[in-house]
Amino acid sequence: MKGDQIPDSDHIARFCRPWQAPDGQIQATAFMLRSDEENFSVNWLEFLNCSSRAHEINEIRNIYSAKFTVGAGAKIAVLNVGEVRENVLTESPDRRNLEVLHDPIEDDVCDPSHGGIYNLKQDDELIAELILETVRESYSARK
Amino acid sequence: MPEIDLYKMLNRFDPAQIPSIVYGNKSIEDNSPNDYPYTDTAAWELPSKIFSKTRYRNTAFVNQEESDTFIIDLPENQDAITQATLLKSEEDQVQELIFRIKWSRSIFYQESLANKLFTLFYDAKEEDPDCLGIAAESLRNFYNFLQLHPNIKCPTISLTPDYDIYASWRGEQNRVFSIHFLPDGDARFVIFKPNDRHPTRKIRISGVATTDILMETVTPYCVEGWISE
Numbered sequence: 001m002k003g004d005q006i007p008d009s010d011h012i013a014r015f016c017r018p019w020q021a022p023d024g025q026i027q028a029t030a031f032m033l034r035s036d037e038e039n040f041s042v043n044w045l046e047f048l049n050c051s052s053r054a055h056e057i058n059e060i061r062n063i064y065s066a067k068f069t070v071g072a073g074a075k076i077a078v079l080n081v082g083e084v085r086e087n088v089l090t091e092s093p094d095r096r097n098l099e100v101l102h103d104p105i106e107d108d109v110c111d112p113s114h115g116g117i118y119n120l121k122q123d124d125e126l127i128a129e130l131i132l133e134t135v136r137e138s139y140s141a142r143k
Numbered sequence: 144m145p146e147i148d149l150y151k152m153l154n155r156f157d158p159a160q161i162p163s164i165v166y167g168n169k170s171i172e173d174n175s176p177n178d179y180p181y182t183d184t185a186a187w188e189l190p191s192k193i194f195s196k197t198r199y200r201n202t203a204f205v206n207q208e209e210s211d212t213f214i215i216d217l218p219e220n221q222d223a224i225t226q227a228t229l230l231k232s233e234e235d236q237v238q239e240l241i242f243r244i245k246w247s248r249s250i251f252y253q254e255s256l257a258n259k260l261f262t263l264f265y266d267a268k269e270e271d272p273d274c275l276g277i278a279a280e281s282l283r284n285f286y287n288f289l290q291l292h293p294n295i296k297c298p299t300i301s302l303t304p305d306y307d308i309y310a311s312w313r314g315e316q317n318r319v320f321s322i323h324f325l326p327d328g329d330a331r332f333v334i335f336k337p338n339d340r341h342p343t344r345k346i347r348i349s350g351v352a353t354t355d356i357l358m359e360t361v362t363p364y365c366v367e368g369w370i371s372e
Contacts, residue, residue: 018266019302022259027301027311028321028333034304069270091347125309125323125333126349
């Protein structure tokens, strides 16, 4: 349900644009906000109710390709919610408590697994680097 | 805005040049008066009636035979056109800066860096043709930094969501030094380094400084040693 906390044990996928993953290496810029954003988008993998990670990734690729242009070098970063929150809470100078919330989209392109990472600021390069440290898996975002 | 008398304007040029046709083996002399608004940006400030028929756009690489004549309905689209012109101007600056890097003598990995920057630029443009590609002033800030520090290793370059340059160096023991080059001449940096007294912990620092004093600012954290050749 909208606004629910995604459990720490669960996983999220973040879309990384080709210019945020040069040579296939995801960079901290994939976890930064645009100047007009207050949170960034993720997808809740367990919500998809697939039988394996491979199926989850295929589903995520379908969602991305329906929503926007997916460049050849675009990547999917998979993160564990608890690891992200713990690393940022313990290692950030202001002990930042990030919130990872379910935020389903039911517009033209339905995206029921959509969520967001909240409590970020514009000048959060250090937080972005801390999130990057917790990326455990990466996949091509193109179908 | 005052009306412009086109007849008077034409008379301010050398009359002999006006009706002439210049062929490929002749040079063109610029006889325009000094105050003539011949630049792209200035040209847009002329009354819309001048451009209601045609407008020619020339670049250094233009093929004269194919030079397009396009009709612009300025009164309705003025804002969009002004924005497009500004965007084009910024794109031109970006490409010029990348070429400056490519031909730079002080940057020893100039060619590979220029190629990386072009790749980022075209990747961003592929996804959104109306986007900046790379923020020109951020790139200029990065270029100035490289000029000041020619011995620095080639960083991994990516773009922030606002198309600013973000340079990262990663070293042994999970060392990180990253710089976000802001368009206003500032740079925000992040340093992760081992904590020698507490091997299980890391020292994590972030800050902001103008690009010209950035490396002095981070001297206490011994960054230069491992990011330099």
